[in-house]
Amino acid sequence: MDESAAENVPLNILIADDSDSDRLILKALLKRLGHQVLDAANGHEAVLHFQQGAPDIVLLDALMPAMDGMEAARQIKRLAGERFVPVIFVTSLSEPEDLAGCLEAGGDGFLSKPYNRLMIKAKINAFNRMRLMHQALSDQRDLTHERNRQLLEEQHVARRVFDNVAHTGCLDAANIRYHASPLSIFSGDVLFASPRPAGGMLIFTGDFTGHGLPAAIGAMPIAESFYGMASKGFDGSDILREINQKLVRILPKDMFCCGVMVEVDFAHNQLNIWNGGLPDIWLIRSTMEQYALPSRHLPLGILSANQFNAEMEAVRSRPGDRLLLMTDGVLECANREGQLFGEQGVRHAIESTSADSHPFDVLMGAIKQFTGQQKFGDDLTLCCVEMVEEAGQTTLTEEVGLSTLAGPSQWHCDYEIRENTLGEFNPLPLLLHICMEVPGLRRKSGEVYTLLSELYNNALEHGVLRLPSDWKYTPEGFERYYSERSERLNRVSGHYIRFSFQHDLMPSGGRLRVVCEDSGQGFDFHSHPVLQSTDMAQSGPRYGGRGLALLMRLAESIRFHGKGNRVEVIYDWFI
Amino acid sequence: MADLPHLDEEALAELQDVMEDEFATLIRTYLNDSKERITSLKSAMKHRDADAFAKTAHSFKGSSINIGAPHLGELCRQIEKVGLEERLSDAPPLLSAIDAEFQQVTAALETLMAGSAE
Numbered sequence: 001m002d003e004s005a006a007e008n009v010p011l012n013i014l015i016a017d018d019s020d021s022d023r024l025i026l027k028a029l030l031k032r033l034g035h036q037v038l039d040a041a042n043g044h045e046a047v048l049h050f051q052q053g054a055p056d057i058v059l060l061d062a063l064m065p066a067m068d069g070m071e072a073a074r075q076i077k078r079l080a081g082e083r084f085v086p087v088i089f090v091t092s093l094s095e096p097e098d099l100a101g102c103l104e105a106g107g108d109g110f111l112s113k114p115y116n117r118l119m120i121k122a123k124i125n126a127f128n129r130m131r132l133m134h135q136a137l138s139d140q141r142d143l144t145h146e147r148n149r150q151l152l153e154e155q156h157v158a159r160r161v162f163d164n165v166a167h168t169g170c171l172d173a174a175n176i177r178y179h180a181s182p183l184s185i186f187s188g189d190v191l192f193a194s195p196r197p198a199g200g201m202l203i204f205t206g207d208f209t210g211h212g213l214p215a216a217i218g219a220m221p222i223a224e225s226f227y228g229m230a231s232k233g234f235d236g237s238d239i240l241r242e243i244n245q246k247l248v249r250i251l252p253k254d255m256f257c258c259g260v261m262v263e264v265d266f267a268h269n270q271l272n273i274w275n276g277g278l279p280d281i282w283l284i285r286s287t288m289e290q291y292a293l294p295s296r297h298l299p300l301g302i303l304s305a306n307q308f309n310a311e312m313e314a315v316r317s318r319p320g321d322r323l324l325l326m327t328d329g330v331l332e333c334a335n336r337e338g339q340l341f342g343e344q345g346v347r348h349a350i351e352s353t354s355a356d357s358h359p360f361d362v363l364m365g366a367i368k369q370f371t372g373q374q375k376f377g378d379d380l381t382l383c384c385v386e387m388v389e390e391a392g393q394t395t396l397t398e399e400v401g402l403s404t405l406a407g408p409s410q411w412h413c414d415y416e417i418r419e420n421t422l423g424e425f426n427p428l429p430l431l432l433h434i435c436m437e438v439p440g441l442r443r444k445s446g447e448v449y450t451l452l453s454e455l456y457n458n459a460l461e462h463g464v465l466r467l468p469s470d471w472k473y474t475p476e477g478f479e480r481y482y483s484e485r486s487e488r489l490n491r492v493s494g495h496y497i498r499f500s501f502q503h504d505l506m507p508s509g510g511r512l513r514v515v516c517e518d519s520g521q522g523f524d525f526h527s528h529p530v531l532q533s534t535d536m537a538q539s540g541p542r543y544g545g546r547g548l549a550l551l552m553r554l555a556e557s558i559r560f561h562g563k564g565n566r567v568e569v570i571y572d573w574f575i
Numbered sequence: 576m577a578d579l580p581h582l583d584e585e586a587l588a589e590l591q592d593v594m595e596d597e598f599a600t601l602i603r604t605y606l607n608d609s610k611e612r613i614t615s616l617k618s619a620m621k622h623r624d625a626d627a628f629a630k631t632a633h634s635f636k637g638s639s640i641n642i643g644a645p646h647l648g649e650l651c652r653q654i655e656k657v658g659l660e661e662r663l664s665d666a667p668p669l670l671s672a673i674d675a676e677f678q679q680v681t682a683a684l685e686t687l688m689a690g691s692a693e
Binding site: 018019020021022024025028029032061063091092113114115117 | 586589590593594595597600601604605608630633634636637638640641642643
């Protein structure tokens with residue numbers, strides 16, 4: 001504070017003294033110093049003047065009739081509230097107990113009689129500096145309080161917005177168990193799960209570098225991409241590519257997101273996994289065999305689109321198998337000695353899992369025992385998903401009301417992808433989108449998606465790539481199948497997959513006719529066991545037993561044409 | 576104590592400077608107040624009201640010192656002490672002294688004002 005500035009400002013000063021001559025002198029002295037003066041002849045008048053005139057500084061005689069200076073000081077201090085109004089006793093009292101009484105009544109200092117011009121000036125200036133300092137401090141404090149209140153309110157609103165975007169999806173499904181702090185959005189962890197249009201689930205868990213608002217802001221577009229794309233039928237790789245690209249664009253250089261994406265396919269008993277920078281994923285088979293699936297990729301938000309590898313690792317599974325996903329918070333749990341739970345702790349807990357215990361409970365229990373705490377920090381996320389029989393899966397298809405718009409009813413559409421695009425592009429979301437323009441089909445999106453994905457995957461894997469489905473039935477074959485798959489996708493020159501759609505209205509609904517033709521060699525559909533009998537356990541060289549059985553269950557009819565490389569499916573829907 | 580002057584010339588000069596046109600008003604106010612105080616002191620003594628006696632003496636002391644009448648101020652301090660110690664029987668001689676000193680101060684101040692009014 002500038003001293004000279006404080007001295008030059010005229011102040012509004014209240015004086016109270018019952019001695020008329022003393023009051024006259026003091027008033028004249030203060031006016032000489034450039035201040036405005038309110039004067040009172042007793043304590044009662046002083047309190048009234050204080051209420052009306054709101055003076056900056058008060059000078060009180062200690063002994064006055066009709067309320068003395070001490071009582072006046074008490075009332076004035078009470079009226080001033082949080083405002084600091086210096087009260088200075090002007091007195092010829094000299095007994096220590098009298099002076100102490102003045103201070104106890106709220107007095108801030110003394111001026112002794114007889115008056116001394118220099119002392120009065122110096123005291124007034126000193127107390128004015130204190131007053132201004134106090135004012136500045138309480139203004140700062142009020143500002144800080146207000147800012148803090150605003151910030152909390154904004155976070156509250158942000159939280160509501162975030163919860164709407166980053167909802168928990170289908171995390172409440174019977175086959176999922178998870179622990180995520182309710183405050184996790186501001187801690188940097190995210191956990192999402194979405195049902196897929198054709199059944200099955202997509203699960204994503206992520207761990208942002210950093211905490212608080214920046215991490216939450218980064219999580220928003222991830223949530224939107226994840227839920228938006230998952231419901232439209234995009235697969236895990238598509239969504240990972242999108243998320244990575246978004247994060248590269250929006251995050252500062254020192255921020256990224258470690259993440260795990262899991263496609264859970266109950267129909268085909270298969271898990272597809274991508275781990276970028278999170279701790280090992282653990283697969284615990286119903287037979288109690290255990291496998292760690294380590295991170296094979298850099299976190300999201302680092303590599304440019306052409307360097308980013310979104311290829312997922314396929315894992316064969318059976319009902320009862322369980323997959324454990326976790327963020328770094330699990331490894332970083334510390335005990336009282338400051339030791340970390342670490343990978344060792346996780347491995348030890350999982351190895352101690354027995355057939356009648358759930359690995360989720362075992363791991364949570366081990367963490368609680370290790371840390372000695374019943375509550376965890378905010379940045380600990382643990383999720384366990386169990387493979388179940390498809391029939392035991394609750395239908396997760398969304399209720400979609402019939403649109404008031406009629407939409408297209410009579411239409412035809414051909415769509416063909418060829419050459420390298422076969423290995424680079426997933427056409428299913430686009431094809432589903434076209435079909436979903438028909439309001440009657442929109443309610444059947446799950447079934448339509450299942451039909452399209454079975455047709456497409458069969459055409460690609462068995463038709464174009466000529467991968468025998470029976471490989472998938474042994475662990476070695478399964479691995480060989482997927483390594484051959486990515487190998488052969490590089491050699492698709494001259495190949496194509498062509499979809500041909502036709503939709504027509506029928507008396508009480510509509511009919512979708514889909515023809516899927518590929519450039520492969522076809523197969524001997526006349527002697528395919530599933531087409532000959534109802535024995536689903538058998539599998540043929542071209543169509544996996546389950547896939548074909550699924551088609552037969554959903555479709556009105558399935559017919560193979562040509563050399564077996566052209567499939568025609570009729571799908572009827574009713575109002 | 577007896578050495579203290581009736582008027583503190585230096586203090587009065589400063590007061591004159593500070594009060595400017597109001598100096599005469601100040602002196603009149605002081606003289607009127609003081610007369611009232613002497614009456615109050617006598618009345619309090621008559622009614623054996625030591626507390627009122629001490630308080631009046633205290634105010635009288637303060638204003639006398641402020642106005643530049645140190646000897647009168649000192650006499651006031653003594654009777655304030657008498658009041659505080661509830662020895663009102665010791666008051667009469669001091670009150671007489673105050674009466675006498677006040678006459679002196681009044682005369683001196685009248686002279687001063689007559690001089691400054693020229």
